[in-house]
Amino acid sequence: MVRLIGILVGIFFSGWLLVTLAVGFFTWASEPKVETAEHVFHKHPKALHLASDGPFGHFDLQQVQRGYKVYKEVCSACHSLRHVAFRDLEQLGYTEAQVKAEAATWMVPGIDPVTGEDTMRPGLPTDYFPKPYPNDVAARAANNNAIPPDLSLMAKARHDGAAYVYSLLTGYQEQPAALLEEFPEAKTPDGLHYNPYFANLNLAMAPPLSDGQVDFDDGSPNDLDALGHDVAAFLVWTAEPTLTKRNATGWPVVLFLVFLTVLAYLAYRNVWRNKEH
Amino acid sequence: MSFPWANQYQPTNPFMRWMDEKLPLPRFVYNAVGAGYPVPRNLNYWWNFGVLAGFCLMIQIVTGIILAMHYAPNALVAFDSTEHIMRDVNWGWMMRYAHANGASAFFVVVYIHIFRGFLFSSYKAPREMIWLLGVVIFLLMMATAFMGYVLPWGQMSFWGAKVITGLFGAIPLVGEPLQIWLLGGFAPDNAALNRFFSLHFLLPFVILGVVILHIWALHIPGSSNPTGVEVKQESDTVPFHPYYTAKDGFGLAAFLVIYTAFVFFMPNALGHPDNYIPANPLSTPAHIVPEWYFWPFYAILRAFTFDFFFVPAKLLGVLAMFAAILVWFFLPWLDNSPVRSSRYRPLMRKFWWFGFVPAMAALFYLGGAPAEEPYVMFSQLASAYYFAHFLIILPIVSMIEKTKPLPNSITEAVLAKNGAAAAE
Numbered sequence: 001m002v003r004l005i006g007i008l009v010g011i012f013f014s015g016w017l018l019v020t021l022a023v024g025f026f027t028w029a030s031e032p033k034v035e036t037a038e039h040v041f042h043k044h045p046k047a048l049h050l051a052s053d054g055p056f057g058h059f060d061l062q063q064v065q066r067g068y069k070v071y072k073e074v075c076s077a078c079h080s081l082r083h084v085a086f087r088d089l090e091q092l093g094y095t096e097a098q099v100k101a102e103a104a105t106w107m108v109p110g111i112d113p114v115t116g117e118d119t120m121r122p123g124l125p126t127d128y129f130p131k132p133y134p135n136d137v138a139a140r141a142a143n144n145n146a147i148p149p150d151l152s153l154m155a156k157a158r159h160d161g162a163a164y165v166y167s168l169l170t171g172y173q174e175q176p177a178a179l180l181e182e183f184p185e186a187k188t189p190d191g192l193h194y195n196p197y198f199a200n201l202n203l204a205m206a207p208p209l210s211d212g213q214v215d216f217d218d219g220s221p222n223d224l225d226a227l228g229h230d231v232a233a234f235l236v237w238t239a240e241p242t243l244t245k246r247n248a249t250g251w252p253v254v255l256f257l258v259f260l261t262v263l264a265y266l267a268y269r270n271v272w273r274n275k276e277h
Numbered sequence: 278m279s280f281p282w283a284n285q286y287q288p289t290n291p292f293m294r295w296m297d298e299k300l301p302l303p304r305f306v307y308n309a310v311g312a313g314y315p316v317p318r319n320l321n322y323w324w325n326f327g328v329l330a331g332f333c334l335m336i337q338i339v340t341g342i343i344l345a346m347h348y349a350p351n352a353l354v355a356f357d358s359t360e361h362i363m364r365d366v367n368w369g370w371m372m373r374y375a376h377a378n379g380a381s382a383f384f385v386v387v388y389i390h391i392f393r394g395f396l397f398s399s400y401k402a403p404r405e406m407i408w409l410l411g412v413v414i415f416l417l418m419m420a421t422a423f424m425g426y427v428l429p430w431g432q433m434s435f436w437g438a439k440v441i442t443g444l445f446g447a448i449p450l451v452g453e454p455l456q457i458w459l460l461g462g463f464a465p466d467n468a469a470l471n472r473f474f475s476l477h478f479l480l481p482f483v484i485l486g487v488v489i490l491h492i493w494a495l496h497i498p499g500s501s502n503p504t505g506v507e508v509k510q511e512s513d514t515v516p517f518h519p520y521y522t523a524k525d526g527f528g529l530a531a532f533l534v535i536y537t538a539f540v541f542f543m544p545n546a547l548g549h550p551d552n553y554i555p556a557n558p559l560s561t562p563a564h565i566v567p568e569w570y571f572w573p574f575y576a577i578l579r580a581f582t583f584d585f586f587f588v589p590a591k592l593l594g595v596l597a598m599f600a601a602i603l604v605w606f607f608l609p610w611l612d613n614s615p616v617r618s619s620r621y622r623p624l625m626r627k628f629w630w631f632g633f634v635p636a637m638a639a640l641f642y643l644g645g646a647p648a649e650e651p652y653v654m655f656s657q658l659a660s661a662y663y664f665a666h667f668l669i670i671l672p673i674v675s676m677i678e679k680t681k682p683l684p685n686s687i688t689e690a691v692l693a694k695n696g697a698a699a700a701e
Binding site: 002003006007009010011013014015016017018019020021023024025028054055083088149152153156157158159161199239240241242246247249250251253254257258260261263264265267268270271272275276277 | 318319320357360363364370371374515519520523524526527529530531533534537538540541542544545550551553554563580581582583585593597600604607610611613650651653654657658660661662664665667668669672673676691692695
């Protein structure tokens, strides 16, 4: 009885799926394919190699420091970094005193100790990076109706995170003539900017970086490509400040377990040596 | 129950004798997983995965309790408290990655454990109850994992919760009120997050309870084995300790190598990047997908695109998705073969390996793919095979198949195998 009911239920589900499949296939095969500009012209991120890649990954602190400088001088005008505190900068190789001095160069919201009114005061190491806009409405108003996203987790919140950041920053270009020919309606609207690495190709953010925009004290290269690398490296750090520790912890753990596996295998062979199985 | 030749617990140490009179816990352990529990001597590596699943449950409970000490189940701060765990709590990142990847590891070993059950018909009499309890555990795991994924309150948390609870909305008449009741509102918000956290904390202990019943039921007939022939004599068995403690120890160590490699070197490989974006009810992600371990069932859900007369396609998909798991409850009775092990069922073995495995692999892939053609058509084909496999092929093949002769006993099978190997 169970088998009979089962077969009937099976015929229903499988049969209906096959009917659906047949009709779906006919529709799919007979209808013309509609392509979209996003589908044809969207590009996967460029290859990016950073010191933080892979199981031996660690932070290139010089590079992350440079990335921080670019964030401070350029990105922070519009993008917040709300999960990162000034005290975290110590992980980049700055001393406690340097961090204190650095924090004081930022103005953060505070309360006047006498009047209790809202005010701005120099930052302390315990403060988090301040937001550039008081609220989303202000952020939209200043940015052509788009909210600049928080950057703390950007390197983990997109597919191919760091490579995506790098590609987006260095990928602005003129809209290809082939695109306009094929999809005239997909012309980049006024106020937006064409970037093939962005999912819908048109981005509210104007190209933020250009050759030589930020100068480094040690004379490190500061062309667009180098700046894109540095920002990507910095955002990998903000997204996962524990990365170096994670990899450094992982190796002893995994190697110990490999050794344990060998021992356990030998113990297993030893216990079973006289038992055919 | 045990076999009459099982070793007897005979404590010699006076303290252990005293203990045995007052609280015979050592005796219990001895008889359950010690030298007093005879187990078939021919269990292969497929039989390692039950122990691994139990170990994964322990990982999840321990890491989960620690995470709960730092997590705040409130829609305003849940995302930030998760980041607080990742950044400021000592070893918090390790606990969270161990927990997130622990869920994946749990599903990997449980899927293999279940497939072992299929391949060797472990569900057949006299082990139906073990199987039924196992399916209950799997359903509880799915509910627990789903609610756990909501807790970080990222974009996929929110939209996953919305889509999955939306499935209940497909039920005629009561659907919409039911969905609102489940969520405590019209969309996932604080009420839903709080109750999901509460239930996510509770359910693992319910799972633990059912696991105890699962193992208790297992100890009545004892383990099945790769030949499918029941234990007949003492030479068919070995004591659980030291034989299977040694083999499970090896399996566990090997498992931990792979698991820790994920935790430390690619902790986000199995997750979705969108869940690092805070939940935003006003911005729908381009592709809403659940965690990878739900993909086969998600693919079945989305394979139904046509209404069947008065039954809407969405309801059909929901029914099919639940039916895809509920059908496992009926396996002991759908399969009519007198033989258990697929080693002696040549035709059914082919269907498992060359029908079911490719279909399941396709469903795993397609559930994570966008709901576009040609993916949907492949989902329909694979889902059609999935139902046909359990509900049509298995019952019919089990009745008509000509099986190979079974060995007389486990010992005979073991000696024949090793004799053949020695003669070569």
